[in-house]
Amino acid sequence: MIVEINNLVKRYGDNLAVDNVNLAIKEGEIFGLLGPNGAGKTTIINLLTGLTRFGSGEVKIFSHKINGHNGKIKKHIGIVPQDIAIYEDLTAAENVTMFGKLYGLSGNELRERVGQALAFTGLDERAKEFPKKFSGGMKRRLNIACAIVHQPRLIIMDEPTVGIDPQSRKHILNSVLELHEQGSTVIYTSHYMEEVEQLCSQIAIMDQGRIIAKGTREELKELVSSEEKIDITLTGANYTLVEKITKIPEVKECSLGEDKLTILTAKNSAIIGRVIDIITATGADVLSMEVEKPTLESVFLTLTGKTLRD
Template sequence: MALVEFKGVVKRYETNISVNHLNLEITQGEIFGLLGPNGAGKSTTIHLLAGLLSLDGGEITLDGYSTAKNPLEVKRRLGLVPQELAIYPLLTARENVTFFARLYGLKGSLLKERVEEALEFTGLQKYAKDKPQSFSGGMKRRLNIACSIMHRPKLIIMDEPTVGIDPQSRNHILESVKKLNAMGSTIIYTSHYMEEVEAISTRIGIMDQGKLVAHGTKEELIQQAGLKERLMLECNRFTEEAAEEIRTHPRITFFQRREDSKLELVLQESQTYLQDILFILSKHGLALQKLTRVEPDLESLFLSMTGHTLRDGV
Protein backbone atom coordinates (compact mmCIF):
# COMPACT_ATOMS: atom_id res chain seq x y z
CA MET A 1 0.00 0.00 0.00
CA ALA A 2 1.40 3.40 -1.01
CA LEU A 3 1.61 5.81 1.90
CA VAL A 4 3.23 8.63 -0.10
CA GLU A 5 2.60 9.43 -3.77
CA PHE A 6 4.37 11.97 -5.96
CA LYS A 7 2.53 12.49 -9.24
CA GLY A 8 4.25 14.63 -11.88
CA VAL A 9 5.71 16.93 -9.21
CA VAL A 10 7.45 20.09 -10.46
CA LYS A 11 9.22 22.86 -8.57
CA ARG A 12 10.88 25.79 -10.32
CA TYR A 13 13.13 28.60 -9.13
CA GLU A 14 12.96 31.18 -11.91
CA THR A 15 14.47 29.34 -14.91
CA ASN A 16 15.87 26.46 -12.85
CA ILE A 17 13.77 23.30 -12.45
CA SER A 18 14.68 21.88 -9.04
CA VAL A 19 12.24 18.95 -9.21
CA ASN A 20 11.43 17.77 -12.72
CA HIS A 21 8.16 15.81 -13.09
CA LEU A 22 8.80 13.45 -10.19
CA ASN A 23 6.71 10.28 -10.02
CA LEU A 24 7.28 8.05 -7.00
CA GLU A 25 5.38 5.86 -4.56
CA ILE A 26 6.67 5.06 -1.07
CA THR A 27 5.11 2.02 0.51
CA GLN A 28 3.84 1.95 4.06
CA GLY A 29 6.37 0.33 6.39
CA GLU A 30 9.52 0.82 4.35
CA ILE A 31 12.74 2.76 4.91
CA PHE A 32 13.27 4.69 1.69
CA GLY A 33 16.81 6.00 1.24
CA LEU A 34 17.05 9.06 -1.00
CA LEU A 35 20.47 9.69 -2.53
CA GLY A 36 21.78 12.56 -4.61
CA PRO A 37 24.53 15.19 -4.67
CA ASN A 38 23.94 18.79 -3.63
CA GLY A 39 21.56 20.41 -6.08
CA ALA A 40 19.93 17.11 -7.09
CA GLY A 41 16.53 18.16 -5.69
CA LYS A 42 16.41 15.97 -2.55
CA SER A 43 15.82 18.73 -0.02
CA THR A 44 13.32 20.48 -2.29
CA THR A 45 11.40 17.21 -2.66
CA ILE A 46 11.29 16.77 1.11
CA HIS A 47 10.23 20.38 1.69
CA LEU A 48 7.42 19.99 -0.84
CA LEU A 49 6.18 16.87 0.97
CA ALA A 50 6.37 18.61 4.34
CA GLY A 51 4.40 21.60 3.02
CA LEU A 52 7.30 24.03 3.45
CA LEU A 53 7.24 24.85 -0.28
CA SER A 54 4.37 25.15 -2.74
CA LEU A 55 4.11 23.02 -5.87
CA ASP A 56 4.47 24.44 -9.36
CA GLY A 57 2.93 21.31 -10.86
CA GLY A 58 1.69 17.86 -10.00
CA GLU A 59 0.38 16.50 -6.69
CA ILE A 60 1.74 14.96 -3.49
CA THR A 61 -0.41 12.88 -1.13
CA LEU A 62 0.35 11.39 2.28
CA ASP A 63 -2.02 8.73 3.56
CA GLY A 64 -4.49 9.86 0.90
CA TYR A 65 -4.37 13.56 1.88
CA SER A 66 -3.11 16.20 -0.55
CA THR A 67 -0.33 18.48 0.66
CA ALA A 68 -2.03 21.35 -1.22
CA LYS A 69 -5.66 20.70 -0.23
CA ASN A 70 -5.27 19.16 3.24
CA PRO A 71 -1.99 20.53 4.65
CA LEU A 72 -2.99 20.15 8.33
CA GLU A 73 -3.96 16.50 7.90
CA VAL A 74 -0.60 15.87 6.22
CA LYS A 75 1.33 17.61 9.01
CA ARG A 76 -0.48 15.57 11.69
CA ARG A 77 0.84 12.39 10.07
CA LEU A 78 4.35 13.70 9.49
CA GLY A 79 7.50 14.04 11.56
CA LEU A 80 10.33 16.10 10.05
CA VAL A 81 13.91 15.85 11.29
CA PRO A 82 15.54 18.73 9.36
CA GLN A 83 19.19 19.00 8.44
CA GLU A 84 19.42 22.30 10.31
CA LEU A 85 18.74 21.85 14.03
CA ALA A 86 15.20 22.93 14.99
CA ILE A 87 15.56 23.21 18.76
CA TYR A 88 15.60 26.07 21.24
CA PRO A 89 18.96 26.34 23.06
CA LEU A 90 17.56 28.21 26.07
CA LEU A 91 14.82 25.65 26.78
CA THR A 92 15.60 22.36 28.52
CA ALA A 93 15.41 19.12 26.55
CA ARG A 94 12.05 18.31 28.14
CA GLU A 95 10.73 21.81 27.43
CA ASN A 96 11.79 21.53 23.79
CA VAL A 97 9.93 18.25 23.27
CA THR A 98 6.92 19.56 25.23
CA PHE A 99 6.75 22.68 23.05
CA PHE A 100 6.58 20.66 19.84
CA ALA A 101 4.14 18.17 21.40
CA ARG A 102 1.73 21.03 22.15
CA LEU A 103 1.97 22.17 18.52
CA TYR A 104 0.61 18.74 17.58
CA GLY A 105 -2.28 19.17 20.00
CA LEU A 106 -1.11 16.80 22.72
CA LYS A 107 -2.41 17.65 26.20
CA GLY A 108 -2.54 16.43 29.78
CA SER A 109 -1.32 12.97 30.73
CA LEU A 110 -0.91 11.92 27.08
CA LEU A 111 1.44 14.86 26.48
CA LYS A 112 3.59 13.96 29.50
CA GLU A 113 3.65 10.28 28.51
CA ARG A 114 4.72 10.98 24.93
CA VAL A 115 7.39 13.51 25.97
CA GLU A 116 9.01 11.06 28.39
CA GLU A 117 8.71 8.29 25.80
CA ALA A 118 10.55 10.40 23.19
CA LEU A 119 13.29 11.40 25.64
CA GLU A 120 13.81 7.80 26.73
CA PHE A 121 13.83 6.54 23.15
CA THR A 122 16.60 8.98 22.17
CA GLY A 123 18.64 8.31 25.32
CA LEU A 124 18.13 11.82 26.70
CA GLN A 125 15.94 11.16 29.75
CA LYS A 126 18.75 11.76 32.25
CA TYR A 127 19.52 15.06 30.48
CA ALA A 128 15.87 16.16 30.39
CA LYS A 129 16.47 19.15 32.69
CA ASP A 130 19.60 20.31 30.82
CA LYS A 131 19.65 22.92 28.09
CA PRO A 132 20.89 21.86 24.66
CA GLN A 133 23.37 24.72 24.50
CA SER A 134 25.55 22.45 26.68
CA PHE A 135 24.95 19.33 24.54
CA SER A 136 27.36 17.71 22.12
CA GLY A 137 26.51 17.72 18.42
CA GLY A 138 25.24 14.16 18.61
CA MET A 139 22.97 14.89 21.58
CA LYS A 140 21.51 17.90 19.77
CA ARG A 141 20.75 15.67 16.78
CA ARG A 142 19.01 13.17 19.07
CA LEU A 143 16.95 15.95 20.64
CA ASN A 144 16.03 17.06 17.12
CA ILE A 145 14.67 13.55 16.56
CA ALA A 146 12.80 13.48 19.88
CA CYS A 147 10.99 16.70 18.92
CA SER A 148 9.86 15.09 15.67
CA ILE A 149 8.57 11.70 16.86
CA MET A 150 6.65 12.32 20.08
CA HIS A 151 3.28 12.33 18.21
CA ARG A 152 4.04 8.90 16.67
CA PRO A 153 3.84 10.01 13.03
CA LYS A 154 3.03 7.64 10.20
CA LEU A 155 5.88 9.11 8.16
CA ILE A 156 9.22 10.39 9.48
CA ILE A 157 11.51 12.36 7.16
CA MET A 158 15.15 12.44 8.20
CA ASP A 159 17.21 14.90 6.19
CA GLU A 160 20.95 14.31 6.76
CA PRO A 161 20.46 13.50 10.48
CA THR A 162 24.07 12.42 11.10
CA VAL A 163 25.96 15.37 9.63
CA GLY A 164 28.93 16.43 11.75
CA ILE A 165 28.52 14.00 14.64
CA ASP A 166 30.71 11.35 16.24
CA PRO A 167 30.55 7.64 15.24
CA GLN A 168 28.85 6.60 18.49
CA SER A 169 26.01 9.09 18.02
CA ARG A 170 25.75 8.10 14.36
CA ASN A 171 25.30 4.44 15.31
CA HIS A 172 22.70 5.41 17.93
CA ILE A 173 20.69 7.32 15.32
CA LEU A 174 20.88 4.52 12.76
CA GLU A 175 19.65 2.01 15.35
CA SER A 176 16.88 4.46 16.27
CA VAL A 177 15.77 4.62 12.63
CA LYS A 178 15.42 0.84 12.50
CA LYS A 179 13.52 0.78 15.82
CA LEU A 180 11.12 3.52 14.68
CA ASN A 181 10.47 1.56 11.51
CA ALA A 182 9.84 -1.63 13.53
CA MET A 183 7.36 0.34 15.66
CA GLY A 184 5.33 1.17 12.55
CA SER A 185 6.70 4.41 11.10
CA THR A 186 7.63 4.72 7.44
CA ILE A 187 10.97 6.50 7.02
CA ILE A 188 12.39 8.69 4.26
CA TYR A 189 16.11 9.01 4.90
CA THR A 190 18.52 11.25 2.99
CA SER A 191 22.27 11.12 3.45
CA HIS A 192 25.61 11.72 1.76
CA TYR A 193 26.90 8.61 3.50
CA MET A 194 26.42 5.61 1.20
CA GLU A 195 27.10 3.12 3.98
CA GLU A 196 24.23 4.51 6.06
CA VAL A 197 21.68 4.22 3.29
CA GLU A 198 22.98 0.76 2.39
CA ALA A 199 22.74 -0.40 6.02
CA ILE A 200 19.16 0.64 6.79
CA SER A 201 17.17 1.11 3.58
CA THR A 202 14.65 -1.38 2.24
CA ARG A 203 14.50 0.61 -1.02
CA ILE A 204 16.63 3.36 -2.55
CA GLY A 205 15.93 6.30 -4.86
CA ILE A 206 18.66 8.13 -6.76
CA MET A 207 18.05 11.75 -7.78
CA ASP A 208 20.17 13.81 -10.14
CA GLN A 209 19.44 17.23 -11.67
CA GLY A 210 15.87 17.23 -10.35
CA LYS A 211 14.98 13.83 -11.79
CA LEU A 212 14.54 10.44 -10.22
CA VAL A 213 17.20 8.48 -12.08
CA ALA A 214 16.25 5.10 -10.61
CA HIS A 215 14.58 3.49 -7.61
CA GLY A 216 14.33 -0.02 -6.19
CA THR A 217 16.18 -2.34 -3.86
CA LYS A 218 19.96 -2.30 -4.02
CA GLU A 219 19.89 -5.63 -5.85
CA GLU A 220 17.33 -4.37 -8.38
CA LEU A 221 19.32 -1.21 -9.06
CA ILE A 222 22.56 -3.13 -9.55
CA GLN A 223 20.77 -5.44 -11.96
CA GLN A 224 19.27 -2.47 -13.85
CA ALA A 225 22.70 -0.87 -14.15
CA GLY A 226 24.24 -4.14 -15.33
CA LEU A 227 27.02 -3.97 -12.75
CA LYS A 228 29.19 -7.04 -12.24
CA GLU A 229 31.52 -8.10 -9.46
CA ARG A 230 35.03 -6.76 -9.81
CA LEU A 231 38.22 -8.78 -9.48
CA MET A 232 41.25 -7.23 -7.79
CA LEU A 233 44.45 -9.01 -8.88
CA GLU A 234 47.72 -8.39 -7.10
CA CYS A 235 51.16 -9.62 -8.20
CA ASN A 236 54.64 -8.56 -7.20
CA ARG A 237 54.47 -6.51 -10.42
CA PHE A 238 52.68 -6.45 -13.78
CA THR A 239 54.76 -6.13 -16.94
CA GLU A 240 53.38 -3.87 -19.68
CA GLU A 241 53.03 -6.90 -21.97
CA ALA A 242 51.02 -8.92 -19.46
CA ALA A 243 48.78 -5.98 -18.54
CA GLU A 244 48.08 -5.25 -22.21
CA GLU A 245 47.23 -8.87 -22.98
CA ILE A 246 44.80 -8.95 -20.04
CA ARG A 247 43.29 -5.58 -21.03
CA THR A 248 42.54 -6.79 -24.57
CA HIS A 249 40.98 -10.10 -23.49
CA PRO A 250 37.56 -10.29 -25.27
CA ARG A 251 35.69 -11.02 -22.03
CA ILE A 252 37.07 -8.05 -20.08
CA THR A 253 34.43 -5.31 -19.81
CA PHE A 254 36.37 -3.06 -17.42
CA PHE A 255 40.12 -2.71 -16.87
CA GLN A 256 42.03 -0.37 -14.60
CA ARG A 257 45.64 -0.57 -13.53
CA ARG A 258 46.18 0.40 -9.91
CA GLU A 259 49.87 0.89 -9.19
CA ASP A 260 52.44 -1.47 -10.72
CA SER A 261 51.27 -4.48 -8.77
CA LYS A 262 47.43 -4.29 -8.96
CA LEU A 263 44.79 -4.69 -11.64
CA GLU A 264 41.03 -4.13 -11.31
CA LEU A 265 38.89 -6.10 -13.78
CA VAL A 266 35.31 -6.90 -14.63
CA LEU A 267 35.00 -10.21 -16.44
CA GLN A 268 31.95 -11.63 -18.15
CA GLU A 269 31.34 -15.03 -16.53
CA SER A 270 34.34 -14.37 -14.30
CA GLN A 271 34.63 -17.91 -12.94
CA THR A 272 34.94 -19.37 -16.45
CA TYR A 273 37.42 -16.89 -17.89
CA LEU A 274 39.52 -16.36 -14.76
CA GLN A 275 41.58 -19.36 -15.87
CA ASP A 276 42.53 -17.39 -19.01
CA ILE A 277 43.89 -14.57 -16.86
CA LEU A 278 45.88 -16.98 -14.70
CA PHE A 279 47.33 -18.54 -17.87
CA ILE A 280 48.43 -15.08 -19.12
CA LEU A 281 50.18 -14.42 -15.80
CA SER A 282 51.94 -17.77 -15.91
CA LYS A 283 53.01 -17.23 -19.53
CA HIS A 284 54.72 -13.97 -18.53
CA GLY A 285 56.35 -15.52 -15.48
CA LEU A 286 54.15 -13.68 -12.99
CA ALA A 287 52.76 -15.20 -9.78
CA LEU A 288 49.34 -14.17 -8.44
CA GLN A 289 49.76 -13.08 -4.82
CA LYS A 290 46.20 -12.05 -4.00
CA LEU A 291 42.77 -12.28 -5.64
CA THR A 292 39.83 -10.34 -4.18
CA ARG A 293 36.23 -10.39 -5.40
CA VAL A 294 34.40 -7.08 -4.85
CA GLU A 295 30.61 -7.03 -5.08
CA PRO A 296 29.01 -3.93 -6.69
CA ASP A 297 28.19 -1.28 -4.06
CA LEU A 298 26.12 1.90 -3.93
CA GLU A 299 29.14 4.05 -4.76
CA SER A 300 29.77 2.26 -8.06
CA LEU A 301 26.03 2.15 -8.73
CA PHE A 302 25.66 5.90 -8.19
CA LEU A 303 28.69 6.62 -10.36
CA SER A 304 27.34 4.47 -13.20
CA MET A 305 23.94 6.18 -13.13
CA THR A 306 24.94 9.82 -12.68
CA GLY A 307 28.52 10.04 -13.96
CA HIS A 308 29.87 11.44 -10.69
CA THR A 309 30.29 10.47 -7.05
CA LEU A 310 27.75 11.34 -4.38
CA ARG A 311 30.02 13.88 -2.70
CA ASP A 312 30.83 15.81 -5.90
CA GLY A 313 30.10 19.45 -5.22
CA VAL A 314 29.57 18.89 -1.49
Protein backbone atom coordinates in the same frame (compact mmCIF):
# COMPACT_ATOMS: atom_id res chain seq x y z
CA MET B 1 0.90 3.65 -0.76
CA ILE B 2 1.64 6.01 2.10
CA VAL B 3 3.12 8.68 -0.19
CA GLU B 4 2.38 9.20 -3.87
CA ILE B 5 4.06 11.88 -5.91
CA ASN B 6 2.90 12.35 -9.48
CA ASN B 7 4.53 14.59 -12.09
CA LEU B 8 5.71 17.04 -9.45
CA VAL B 9 7.34 20.22 -10.75
CA LYS B 10 8.80 23.11 -8.79
CA ARG B 11 10.57 26.12 -10.25
CA TYR B 12 12.45 28.94 -8.55
CA GLY B 13 12.56 31.51 -11.33
CA ASP B 14 14.49 29.91 -14.16
CA ASN B 15 15.82 27.14 -11.94
CA LEU B 16 13.93 23.88 -12.24
CA ALA B 17 14.38 22.52 -8.70
CA VAL B 18 12.08 19.52 -9.11
CA ASP B 19 11.62 18.18 -12.60
CA ASN B 20 8.59 15.96 -13.16
CA VAL B 21 9.20 13.67 -10.20
CA ASN B 22 7.15 10.51 -9.69
CA LEU B 23 7.51 8.43 -6.53
CA ALA B 24 5.45 5.87 -4.66
CA ILE B 25 6.40 4.90 -1.11
CA LYS B 26 4.84 1.90 0.58
CA GLU B 27 3.86 1.84 4.26
CA GLY B 28 6.56 0.26 6.43
CA GLU B 29 9.46 1.01 4.09
CA ILE B 30 12.65 2.91 4.74
CA PHE B 31 12.80 4.91 1.55
CA GLY B 32 16.09 6.54 0.66
CA LEU B 33 16.46 9.69 -1.39
CA LEU B 34 20.09 9.78 -2.45
CA GLY B 35 21.75 12.61 -4.26
CA PRO B 36 24.42 15.28 -4.03
CA ASN B 37 23.83 18.64 -2.38
CA GLY B 38 21.45 20.69 -4.50
CA ALA B 39 19.90 17.67 -6.16
CA GLY B 40 16.41 18.62 -5.00
CA LYS B 41 16.00 16.30 -2.00
CA THR B 42 15.16 19.03 0.54
CA THR B 43 12.82 20.71 -1.95
CA ILE B 44 10.90 17.43 -2.23
CA ILE B 45 10.72 17.25 1.60
CA ASN B 46 9.48 20.86 1.75
CA LEU B 47 6.84 20.10 -0.85
CA LEU B 48 5.70 17.04 1.09
CA THR B 49 5.43 19.03 4.33
CA GLY B 50 3.67 22.01 2.78
CA LEU B 51 6.52 24.43 3.45
CA THR B 52 6.85 25.10 -0.25
CA ARG B 53 4.11 25.42 -2.86
CA PHE B 54 4.56 23.22 -5.91
CA GLY B 55 4.10 24.45 -9.43
CA SER B 56 2.28 21.47 -10.87
CA GLY B 57 1.68 17.81 -10.17
CA GLU B 58 0.06 16.01 -7.30
CA VAL B 59 1.15 14.84 -3.87
CA LYS B 60 -0.88 12.41 -1.80
CA ILE B 61 -0.04 11.38 1.75
CA PHE B 62 -2.15 8.71 3.46
CA SER B 63 -4.24 8.87 0.26
CA HIS B 64 -5.13 12.54 0.91
CA LYS B 65 -4.13 15.23 -1.56
CA ILE B 66 -1.82 17.88 -0.13
CA ASN B 67 -3.25 21.37 -0.45
CA GLY B 68 -3.55 24.24 2.01
CA HIS B 69 -2.96 23.71 5.72
CA ASN B 70 -3.29 19.87 5.91
CA GLY B 71 -3.43 19.85 9.72
CA LYS B 72 -4.95 16.37 9.90
CA ILE B 73 -2.22 14.90 7.71
CA LYS B 74 0.57 16.73 9.52
CA LYS B 75 -0.56 15.20 12.81
CA HIS B 76 0.78 11.84 11.62
CA ILE B 77 4.05 13.07 10.15
CA GLY B 78 7.29 13.74 12.01
CA ILE B 79 9.97 15.88 10.40
CA VAL B 80 13.65 15.80 11.26
CA PRO B 81 14.94 18.84 9.41
CA GLN B 82 18.42 19.07 7.96
CA ASP B 83 19.31 22.08 10.13
CA ILE B 84 18.95 21.55 13.85
CA ALA B 85 15.66 23.18 14.78
CA ILE B 86 15.34 23.30 18.55
CA TYR B 87 15.30 26.11 21.10
CA GLU B 88 18.58 26.46 22.97
CA ASP B 89 16.86 28.27 25.82
CA LEU B 90 14.30 25.56 26.51
CA THR B 91 15.43 22.35 28.20
CA ALA B 92 15.50 19.12 26.21
CA ALA B 93 12.26 18.03 27.87
CA GLU B 94 10.59 21.40 27.23
CA ASN B 95 11.55 21.27 23.56
CA VAL B 96 10.05 17.82 23.14
CA THR B 97 6.99 18.74 25.23
CA MET B 98 6.34 21.84 23.13
CA PHE B 99 6.36 19.84 19.90
CA GLY B 100 4.24 17.13 21.56
CA LYS B 101 1.63 19.75 22.42
CA LEU B 102 1.73 21.20 18.92
CA TYR B 103 1.05 17.69 17.60
CA GLY B 104 -1.99 17.55 19.87
CA LEU B 105 -0.74 15.50 22.83
CA SER B 106 -1.70 16.42 26.37
CA GLY B 107 -1.82 15.19 29.96
CA ASN B 108 -0.37 11.82 30.93
CA GLU B 109 -0.06 10.72 27.34
CA LEU B 110 2.15 13.73 26.63
CA ARG B 111 4.34 13.07 29.66
CA GLU B 112 4.75 9.40 28.74
CA ARG B 113 5.56 10.11 25.11
CA VAL B 114 8.09 12.80 26.03
CA GLY B 115 9.83 10.33 28.34
CA GLN B 116 9.80 7.66 25.64
CA ALA B 117 11.16 10.01 22.96
CA LEU B 118 13.97 11.17 25.22
CA ALA B 119 14.81 7.60 26.24
CA PHE B 120 14.74 6.47 22.62
CA THR B 121 17.30 9.09 21.68
CA GLY B 122 19.40 8.46 24.78
CA LEU B 123 18.72 11.87 26.28
CA ASP B 124 16.53 10.87 29.23
CA GLU B 125 19.28 11.64 31.72
CA ARG B 126 19.83 15.08 30.16
CA ALA B 127 16.14 15.95 30.00
CA LYS B 128 16.41 18.99 32.23
CA GLU B 129 19.51 20.41 30.60
CA PHE B 130 19.61 23.16 28.01
CA PRO B 131 20.72 22.12 24.51
CA LYS B 132 23.29 24.90 24.42
CA LYS B 133 25.38 22.61 26.63
CA PHE B 134 24.93 19.65 24.25
CA SER B 135 27.37 18.34 21.66
CA GLY B 136 26.39 18.49 17.99
CA GLY B 137 25.41 14.81 18.08
CA MET B 138 23.20 15.25 21.12
CA LYS B 139 21.46 18.20 19.48
CA ARG B 140 20.84 16.02 16.43
CA ARG B 141 19.31 13.38 18.67
CA LEU B 142 17.09 15.97 20.34
CA ASN B 143 16.14 17.09 16.84
CA ILE B 144 14.90 13.54 16.27
CA ALA B 145 13.14 13.28 19.66
CA CYS B 146 11.03 16.33 18.77
CA ALA B 147 9.94 14.60 15.55
CA ILE B 148 8.96 11.25 17.04
CA VAL B 149 7.28 12.33 20.29
CA HIS B 150 3.81 11.81 18.75
CA GLN B 151 4.77 8.42 17.29
CA PRO B 152 4.02 9.39 13.69
CA ARG B 153 3.16 6.93 10.93
CA LEU B 154 5.53 8.71 8.57
CA ILE B 155 8.92 10.07 9.61
CA ILE B 156 10.85 12.26 7.22
CA MET B 157 14.55 12.61 7.97
CA ASP B 158 16.46 15.16 5.93
CA GLU B 159 20.19 14.44 6.18
CA PRO B 160 20.02 13.75 9.93
CA THR B 161 23.67 12.79 10.33
CA VAL B 162 25.37 15.82 8.79
CA GLY B 163 28.41 16.94 10.75
CA ILE B 164 28.28 14.64 13.76
CA ASP B 165 30.65 12.25 15.51
CA PRO B 166 30.68 8.52 14.57
CA GLN B 167 29.11 7.48 17.88
CA SER B 168 26.07 9.74 17.46
CA ARG B 169 25.84 8.76 13.83
CA LYS B 170 25.71 5.10 14.76
CA HIS B 171 23.06 5.86 17.39
CA ILE B 172 20.94 7.71 14.83
CA LEU B 173 21.22 4.98 12.21
CA ASN B 174 20.24 2.35 14.78
CA SER B 175 17.31 4.58 15.81
CA VAL B 176 16.07 4.67 12.22
CA LEU B 177 16.13 0.88 12.06
CA GLU B 178 14.36 0.65 15.40
CA LEU B 179 11.65 3.11 14.29
CA HIS B 180 11.19 1.00 11.19
CA GLU B 181 10.84 -2.13 13.33
CA GLN B 182 8.19 -0.34 15.38
CA GLY B 183 6.17 0.09 12.21
CA SER B 184 6.95 3.63 11.06
CA THR B 185 7.58 4.45 7.45
CA VAL B 186 10.76 6.46 7.04
CA ILE B 187 11.84 8.73 4.21
CA TYR B 188 15.56 9.21 4.59
CA THR B 189 17.54 11.67 2.50
CA SER B 190 21.30 11.68 2.42
CA HIS B 191 24.30 12.22 0.25
CA TYR B 192 26.12 9.49 2.19
CA MET B 193 25.57 6.46 -0.03
CA GLU B 194 26.75 4.02 2.64
CA GLU B 195 23.94 5.17 4.99
CA VAL B 196 21.29 4.78 2.35
CA GLU B 197 22.73 1.46 1.31
CA GLN B 198 22.72 0.25 4.93
CA LEU B 199 19.22 1.47 5.85
CA CYS B 200 16.95 1.68 2.88
CA SER B 201 14.92 -1.02 1.23
CA GLN B 202 13.87 1.26 -1.64
CA ILE B 203 16.09 3.99 -3.04
CA ALA B 204 15.61 6.85 -5.47
CA ILE B 205 18.69 8.56 -6.84
CA MET B 206 18.26 12.25 -7.60
CA ASP B 207 20.31 14.69 -9.58
CA GLN B 208 19.45 18.17 -10.82
CA GLY B 209 15.84 17.88 -9.70
CA ARG B 210 15.19 14.60 -11.46
CA ILE B 211 14.88 11.01 -10.29
CA ILE B 212 17.50 9.29 -12.40
CA ALA B 213 16.99 5.81 -11.00
CA LYS B 214 14.90 4.03 -8.40
CA GLY B 215 14.46 0.54 -7.02
CA THR B 216 16.01 -1.77 -4.44
CA ARG B 217 19.77 -1.70 -3.82
CA GLU B 218 20.19 -4.77 -5.98
CA GLU B 219 18.04 -3.44 -8.77
CA LEU B 220 20.05 -0.25 -8.89
CA LYS B 221 23.34 -2.10 -8.99
CA GLU B 222 21.98 -4.30 -11.75
CA LEU B 223 21.57 -1.19 -13.80
CA VAL B 224 25.25 -0.52 -14.06
CA SER B 225 27.18 -3.67 -13.69
CA SER B 226 27.72 -6.79 -15.76
CA GLU B 227 31.01 -7.78 -14.11
CA GLU B 228 32.49 -8.65 -10.73
CA LYS B 229 36.10 -8.33 -9.68
CA ILE B 230 37.74 -10.90 -7.37
CA ASP B 231 41.00 -10.01 -5.62
CA ILE B 232 42.91 -12.92 -4.03
CA THR B 233 46.05 -12.44 -1.94
CA LEU B 234 48.15 -15.59 -1.98
CA THR B 235 51.62 -17.12 -1.69
CA GLY B 236 53.37 -19.64 -3.96
CA ALA B 237 51.50 -18.70 -7.12
CA ASN B 238 52.90 -19.19 -10.59
CA TYR B 239 51.85 -18.39 -14.14
CA THR B 240 50.31 -21.89 -14.63
CA LEU B 241 47.67 -20.81 -12.19
CA VAL B 242 46.70 -17.84 -14.35
CA GLU B 243 46.47 -20.03 -17.43
CA LYS B 244 44.17 -22.52 -15.73
CA ILE B 245 41.85 -19.87 -14.30
CA THR B 246 41.60 -18.07 -17.64
CA LYS B 247 40.22 -21.31 -19.11
CA ILE B 248 37.10 -21.09 -16.89
CA PRO B 249 34.42 -19.94 -19.38
CA GLU B 250 32.97 -17.14 -17.16
CA VAL B 251 36.37 -15.54 -16.55
CA LYS B 252 36.96 -12.55 -18.75
CA GLU B 253 40.38 -11.59 -17.56
CA CYS B 254 42.96 -12.81 -15.05
CA SER B 255 46.26 -11.23 -13.99
CA LEU B 256 48.91 -11.98 -11.37
CA GLY B 257 50.74 -9.33 -9.43
CA GLU B 258 53.48 -9.81 -6.82
CA ASP B 259 51.19 -11.66 -4.42
CA LYS B 260 47.77 -10.75 -5.75
CA LEU B 261 45.59 -12.46 -8.28
CA THR B 262 42.90 -10.36 -9.96
CA ILE B 263 40.01 -12.03 -11.77
CA LEU B 264 37.30 -10.27 -13.76
CA THR B 265 34.18 -12.40 -14.28
CA ALA B 266 30.65 -12.13 -15.50
CA LYS B 267 28.28 -11.00 -12.72
CA ASN B 268 26.94 -13.74 -10.40
CA SER B 269 29.02 -16.35 -12.14
CA ALA B 270 29.69 -18.38 -8.97
CA ILE B 271 33.22 -19.42 -9.88
CA ILE B 272 34.89 -18.98 -6.50
CA GLY B 273 34.77 -22.71 -5.64
CA ARG B 274 36.43 -23.63 -8.89
CA VAL B 275 39.09 -20.93 -8.52
CA ILE B 276 39.97 -22.12 -4.99
CA ASP B 277 40.28 -25.72 -6.27
CA ILE B 278 42.72 -24.60 -8.98
CA ILE B 279 44.80 -22.56 -6.55
CA THR B 280 45.02 -25.48 -4.11
CA ALA B 281 45.91 -27.89 -6.92
CA THR B 282 48.83 -25.70 -7.99
CA GLY B 283 50.21 -25.68 -4.44
CA ALA B 284 49.58 -22.03 -3.70
CA ASP B 285 48.03 -20.81 -0.41
CA VAL B 286 45.18 -18.28 -0.17
CA LEU B 287 45.77 -15.57 2.42
CA SER B 288 42.63 -13.45 1.74
CA MET B 289 39.94 -12.94 -0.82
CA GLU B 290 37.68 -10.03 -1.68
CA VAL B 291 34.79 -9.85 -4.15
CA GLU B 292 34.27 -6.29 -5.28
CA LYS B 293 30.64 -5.61 -6.21
CA PRO B 294 29.19 -2.34 -7.54
CA THR B 295 28.16 0.25 -4.94
CA LEU B 296 25.55 2.97 -5.09
CA GLU B 297 28.46 5.36 -5.49
CA SER B 298 29.47 3.55 -8.66
CA VAL B 299 25.84 3.48 -9.76
CA PHE B 300 25.64 7.26 -9.32
CA LEU B 301 28.96 7.72 -11.07
CA THR B 302 27.81 5.64 -14.00
CA LEU B 303 24.47 7.40 -14.29
CA THR B 304 25.65 10.99 -13.88
CA GLY B 305 29.34 10.94 -14.66
CA LYS B 306 30.16 12.52 -11.29
CA THR B 307 30.56 11.42 -7.69
CA LEU B 308 28.03 12.09 -4.94
CA ARG B 309 30.29 14.61 -3.27
CA ASP B 310 31.06 16.63 -6.41
